[in-house]
Amino acid sequence: MSLEAAGAGEHSPLGHVPSQPGWNCRACGLAWPCGPARESLIAEYEGNTTALSLYLAACLHEAIDDLRELDVRSTGGCGGVFDRFLGWIDQQPKPDQMPPHEPRVGP
Numbered sequence: 618m619s620l621e622a623a624g625a626g627e628h629s630p631l632g633h634v635p636s637q638p639g640w641n642c643r644a645c646g647l648a649w650p651c652g653p654a655r656e657s658l659i660a661e662y663e664g665n666t667t668a669l670s671l672y673l674a675a676c677l678h679e680a681i682d683d684l685r686e687l688d689v690r691s692t693g694g695c696g697g698v699f700d701r702f703l704g705w706i707d708q709q710p711k712p713d714q715m716p717p718h719e720p721r722v723g724p
């Protein structure tokens with residue numbers, strides 16, 4: 618079963634989901650996860666980098682299986698896919714390093 622069939626599309630309401638087997642974004646055509654997809658994933662996982670890493674590791678494994686079947690001249694091969702899928706997560710600000718939320722103004 619593909620990750621898309623398993624609900625991966627739910628992670629990107631704006632349509633920045635991977636197309637398989639090339640693993641480029643369906644919306645913008647960039648290598649997935651593109652910037653909007655990363656923002657969406659961070660928002661969805663709400664700082665739970667462990668769960669996000671597990672999800673992206675599953676994507677990484679599927680991407681490696683797909684990309685190695687394709688012509689390396691068109692995909693760039695599997696080199697760098699670890700950084701592409703998982704290397705950016707640690708670069709995100711930790712919840713305790715994020716700026717405080719604006720105080721709510723309520724009735």
Ligand SMILES: [Zn+2]
Pocket residue numbers: 633634642643644645646647651652653654
């Ligand atoms: Zn995109």
